[in-house]
Amino acid sequence: MTAFTIDREALKNAALSCVHCAMCRQALPSLTKSNKFADTCPSGLYFNYEAYYAPGRNEIARAILRNEYPLEESEKLKEIIYSCTTCGACEVNCRYICDTNILPVRITEKIRAILAKMGIGPLPNQQKFANYVKKYNNPYGESTKRNSWVKNESILDKEKAKYFYFVGCTTGYRLTPVAEATVKILDLTKENYTVSSQEICCGSPLIRTGQLDDVERLVQQNLEVIQRLKCKIVLFSCAGCYRTVTKDWPEILGKPLPFKTMHMAEYLANKLKKFKFRPMKMKVAYHDPCHLGRHMFPNQIYNEPRQVIDRIPGINRVVLDREMDATLCCGAGGGVKAGMPDYSEYIATLRVEEVRAKGAEAVITPCPFCIRGLTDGAKQEAKNTGLNEIKVMGLTELVIKALEGK
Ligand code: SF4
Ligand code: SF4
Structure with a gap:
């Protein structure tokens, strides 16, 4: 069986295993650092309705797989299914709290494949x-x-x-x-x-x-x-x-x-031992890309980029309230940046607000897609607040700056 084989029975069982406990709406209690920055589901945050959280989507998936969903409502259905950034925040919580086999991101991706075959999805862009x-x-x-x-x-x-x-x-x-x-x-x-x-x-x-x-x-x-x-x-x-x-x-x-x-x-x-960094006076935050962290379970890459940043003399790395397994997606994942740009920018802006709340002047990330999303968010946040724009920088760009002293 390849990634493209859709085992409808297994998928239906996975969707049916969801007990709608709603524990996947926010960061796990053990990972929550503040009430203000506890929400980790981008689509739930923006659309603020049950169908846009993982349990709602699981329920809809179950209905589609049982041929019970009224597909004539496909415009709304498309918005629900394609607004998931596939960030995996729900999957982390579900894995720890409920059932390791539900995997809401996998369900969403497979349902998208079914809708695409039916000519209902994806979004035009x-x-x-x-x-x-x-x-x-x-x-x-x-x-x-x-x-x-x-x-x-x-x-x-x-x-x-x-x-x-x-x-x-x-x-x-x-x-x-x-x-x-x-x-x-x-x-x-x-x-x-x-x-x-x-x-x-x-x-x-x-x-x-x-x-x-x-x-x-x-x-x-x-x-x-x-x-x-x-x-x-x-x-x-x-x-x-x-x-x-x-x-x-x-x-x-x-x-x-x-x-x-x-x-x-x-x-x-x-290679850290090989580098001679010059001091850089800068207060920065690190943004975990979903694809380097949660998506790579059980081999999430969390420590390495932090080690690199912390090795640069003069850099003060602040810790964000939502980080590692509880990170907030930059809003650009799962085709959302192309498909729903306003919503994508809204989430990126929330993420930049979190960076600002910690007093950082820059956010570093090792993913070009996150750089693009967060750059849009930084522009919007600066417009909203009238403050200087938070810089968004790739990890390799930061390293080169520290090596060249520019
Ligand atoms: S944590 Fe898992 S079981 Fe609970 S609502 Fe979310 S997807 Fe369903
Ligand atoms: S993958 Fe992310 S956007 Fe999609 S339901 Fe889970 S937490 Fe929400």
């Missing part, structure tokens, strides 16, 4: 991803050559390098400073690495929105590219690509990956 990926191999509709930001051509398509730096679509086409900072770090550590001009979308935007038709092709094609170059470790600066390749690809392939995967946060933590 999400549909564009699939069309663009089919045509251009990236969800942004970019027709330019992959990774054309690379200046040193000797790192391109190199065989037998230790690390294959999988740049990803968002970093490669929308946030090249993150990619440039990453290769600068790899150069400084004298690493044997390569960047591929043949890499294509990892499949994440399609998997998260239930548009599965083209995903197997993406996985196979990427796999061929990586194997052709005979690299041992695939390195990521994007949390979404890292999660997709590490967890979704083996499920899709039905076998383990023929290489190891590593996120830059881990790489940096491993």
